[in-house]
Amino acid sequence: MKIILASTSPRRQQLLALADIDFVTQAVEVDESVLPDETPQDYIVRMVQAKAAAAGQDLTELYETGEGHYLVITSDTIGVLADGVSILVKPTDKADAFAMWQKMSNTQHAVWTAVQLTVFDNKGNSLHTENILEKTEVTFVELDEPAMEAYWASGEPADKAGGYAIQGKGAAWVERINGSYSNVVGLPLSQTLVAIKNIEKKVAGL
Numbered sequence: 017m018k019i020i021l022a023s024t025s026p027r028r029q030q031l032l033a034l035a036d037i038d039f040v041t042q043a044v045e046v047d048e049s050v051l052p053d054e055t056p057q058d059y060i061v062r063m064v065q066a067k068a069a070a071a072g073q074d075l076t077e078l079y080e081t082g083e084g085h086y087l088v089i090t091s092d093t094i095g096v097l098a099d100g101v102s103i104l105v106k107p108t109d110k111a112d113a114f115a116m117w118q119k120m121s122n123t124q125h126a127v128w129t130a131v132q133l134t135v136f137d138n139k140g141n142s143l144h145t146e147n148i149l150e151k152t153e154v155t156f157v158e159l160d161e162p163a164m165e166a167y168w169a170s171g172e173p174a175d176k177a178g179g180y181a182i183q184g185k186g187a188a189w190v191e192r193i194n195g196s197y198s199n200v201v202g203l204p205l206s207q208t209l210v211a212i213k214n215i216e217k218k219v220a221g222l
């Protein structure tokens with residue numbers, strides 16, 4: 017079964033490669049707007065479904081001459097403030113990043129990642145799905161203006177949910193975490209590997 021990581025995130029690619037999984041990557045574009053009154057969890061579950069549907073459509077063009085099944089992995093990561101409802105996505109600009117960081121300073125937020133594993137046949141029909149929804153609590157140190165200025169100037173925050181990378185310079189802001197580290201980076205690795213194994217067993221019986 018060919019495994020396709022439908023993601024442009026180099027972090028997700030690195031994590032899956034660490035586990036010696038043989039996969040190819042495919043970019044997917046979806047509208048990432050949050051709907052009014054949508055909960056953070058509903059939002060990321062909707063995102064991974066939308067990314068999987070988009071990838072499935074591309075499969076029909078890319079793999080129509082192939083045979084067998086394709087496992088498409090999609091993932092979406094957000095931060096959620098301690099109020100449980102305020103969603104932190106990628107900062108739109110410096111002011112947006114600073115506004116987020118002020119709310120994250122000296123307190124705890126959660127990082128949630130949804131993963132969907134979807135088995136497609138070579139016509140793009142979805143045969144089976146498994147879902148993961150994982151939360152990690154992250155506590156930040158107190159942030160001051162010079163630290164925020166320097167971090168924004170590094171360029172690292174721009175394409176990261178919550179405007180930081182725990183795997184990069186952002187580590188300096190993380191006092192502690194409770195939960196999966198790889199979940200914060202964008203793909204809860206051990207949980208994803210268990211799901212891949214389950215699916216491989218199921219597909220063998222299809």
Ligand SMILES: Cc1cn([C@H]2C[C@H](O)[C@@H](COP(=O)(O)OP(=O)(O)OP(=O)(O)O)O2)c(=O)[nH]c1=O
Nearest residue numbers: 023024025092093176177180181182200201202
């Ligand atoms: C909190 C945090 C997020 N991130 C990243 C993970 C995700 O790549 C990104 C959240 O954006 P996503 O929309 O989840 O993913 P993406 O747009 O980067 O990739 P794709 O949709 O193609 O799969 O933030 C880190 O790398 N480190 C961190 O510490």
